[in-house]
Amino acid sequence: MDRPRALPRPLALPDFPWDALAPYRARAAEHPGGVVDLAVGTPVDDTPTIVREALAAAANAPGYPAAVGTPALRGAIIDWAARRRGVTGLTDAHVIPTIGSKESVALLPLHLGAGPGDLVLHPRAAYPTYDVGARIAGATPIPVDTDADPATWDLPDGAGTPDRPIAMIWLNSPGNPDGHVLGVDQLARIVTWARERGAVVASDECYAELGWEAPWDSEAIPSLLDPRATGGDMSGLLALYSLSKQSNLAGYRAALLAGDPVLVGAVTEIRKHTGMLPPAPVQAAMATALADDAHVAAQREAYRARREALVEATAVAGLVGDPASVAGLYLWLGLPEGAAARGSYELVGAFAELGIVVAPGDFYGEAGAGRVRMSLTGTDERVAAACERLRSPHAAALFRP
Numbered sequence: 001m002d003r004p005r006a007l008p009r010p011l012a013l014p015d016f017p018w019d020a021l022a023p024y025r026a027r028a029a030e031h032p033g034g035v036v037d038l039a040v041g042t043p044v045d046d047t048p049t050i051v052r053e054a055l056a057a058a059a060n061a062p063g064y065p066a067a068v069g070t071p072a073l074r075g076a077i078i079d080w081a082a083r084r085r086g087v088t089g090l091t092d093a094h095v096i097p098t099i100g101s102k103e104s105v106a107l108l109p110l111h112l113g114a115g116p117g118d119l120v121l122h123p124r125a126a127y128p129t130y131d132v133g134a135r136i137a138g139a140t141p142i143p144v145d146t147d148a149d150p151a152t153w154d155l156p157d158g159a160g161t162p163d164r165p166i167a168m169i170w171l172n173s174p175g176n177p178d179g180h181v182l183g184v185d186q187l188a189r190i191v192t193w194a195r196e197r198g199a200v201v202a203s204d205e206c207y208a209e210l211g212w213e214a215p216w217d218s219e220a221i222p223s224l225l226d227p228r229a230t231g232g233d234m235s236g237l238l239a240l241y242s243l244s245k246q247s248n249l250a251g252y253r254a255a256l257l258a259g260d261p262v263l264v265g266a267v268t269e270i271r272k273h274t275g276m277l278p279p280a281p282v283q284a285a286m287a288t289a290l291a292d293d294a295h296v297a298a299q300r301e302a303y304r305a306r307r308e309a310l311v312e313a314t315a316v317a318g319l320v321g322d323p324a325s326v327a328g329l330y331l332w333l334g335l336p337e338g339a340a341a342r343g344s345y346e347l348v349g350a351f352a353e354l355g356i357v358v359a360p361g362d363f364y365g366e367a368g369a370g371r372v373r374m375s376l377t378g379t380d381e382r383v384a385a386a387c388e389r390l391r392s393p394h395a396a397a398l399f400r401p
C-alpha cells in the first residue's frame with residue numbers, strides 16, 4: 001500500500017479573503033448603471049508613455065538580468081531616494097529591485113532567516129501580507145499599534161526573551177487601509193526601541209507620494225531611512241517602495257528594497273539563488289519612471305480629485321472617515337458614533353445595493369471591524385457615478401436606517 005504523502009504540508013495561511021467578496025460583486029453588478037469596483041487598489045489609469053517606451057526599447061533581452069539590477073537602475077534608485085525620500089548616503093550595496101513589493105513583503109521574514117519562535121510585529125489594521133509572510137517563515141505575527149509608543153505595545157508573555165525574540169517590526173506609512181502617517185519622531189522612537197531589542201525594522205512606503213491633509217499635503221512623508229529617524233545609521237533598517245501606484249506599473253511588477261547593506265546583502269543572496277530576477281525590460285522601465293517626477297505629480301492630482309469627491313459623497317451618505325486617515329490610496333469608512341453597530345460585511349452589502357464594491361474592514365484585522373476600505377482607483381467616470389449614487393436618498397436610507 002502507498003504511504004500518505006508528506007507534501008503539501010499545510011502552512012496555516014488564512015483564506016485568500018477576496019473570494020469572500022464574490023456575492024457582493026455579483027449583487028453590485030446588477031446595478032443598471034454598472035458596477036463601480038473600488039474594492040482593490042489596482043490602478044486604472046494608463047502607464048505613462050515614457051515608461052512604456054523605455055520598456056519597449058529594452059525588449060531585446062536574450063540574457064539573464066542581474067538580481068541586483070542594472071547599474072542604471074541602481075543609480076536611478078539612489079538618485080530618486082535622495083530627491084523624493086530625503087534619504088542620502090545610499091550606495092549600490094544599499095539597494096535592490098524586487099518583482100513588485102508583495103513578494104518581498106511576503107518573503108522578507110523567510111529571506112532574513114526568521115523561523116519558529118520569532119515574533120514579527122505588524123500594524124493592527126494592516127495589509128494582510130505582513131501576517132502571511134510571518135507564517136510562511138514559521139514565525140508568529142503579532143499586531144501592534146504602530147501609532148503608539150512602543151512601550152505600550154501589547155506583546156505576548158516572554159516577548160523579547162531568547163526563546164521568543166522580537167525579530168522584526170513591519171511599519172506601513174502611509175498605511176493601508178487606514179491612511180495613517182508615522183512622523184519622524186515616531187519612526188525614531190520605534191528605531192530606538194527596536195535596536196534595544198535587536199529587531200529589524202522594515203517599512204513599507206508604497207503610498208508615500210499620496211499625502212492629502214496637512215502637513216502631508218505640502219511636506220514629504222518621511223521614510224524610515226530619513227536621517228532624522230535613523231540618527232544617521234541605517235543598521236537594522238529596510239524601506240520598501242513600489243512603482244505600482246505612483247506610476248501605474250502594477251502590471252510590470254516593479255519595486256525596490258533599500259537600507260542596511262547587511263540585510264540587503266542577505267536578501268540578495270537568496271534572491272540570486274532562487275532566480276528572483278526582475279525582468280530586464282522592466283528594470284529599464286523602472287529606471288525611467290524613477291527619474292521622472294512629472295507623471296507622479298499628475299497621477300497624484302488625479303487621486304486628489306477622486307478623493308475629494310468621494311470624501312464629500314460618502315459624508316452625504318452618512319459615513320465617516322477615520323480622522324487620522326490623512327494620506328494614501330483609500331478611504332477608511334465607518335458609521336458615526338452613536339449609530340447602531342453594523343459589521344463590516346453588512347456595510348459592504350449596503351454599498352453593493354448601490355452598485356459599489358468596497359472591501360470589508362475585517363480583511364485588515366480586528367481593528368477593521370465595522371469599517372470598509374474604499375479605494376481611489378476608479379476612473380473619473382466611475383468615481384462620478386459612485387458619488388451620484390452616494391448622494392441619493394437610496395444611499396441615505398441604506399446608511400442612516
Ligand SMILES: Cc1ncc(COP(=O)(O)O)c(C=O)c1O
Nearest residue numbers: 041100101102127176242244255
Ligand atoms: C501596503 C502595501 N504593500 C505592498 C503592496 C504590494 O504592491 P506591489 O506588489 O504592487 O508592489 C500593496 C498593494 O496594494 C500594499 O497596499
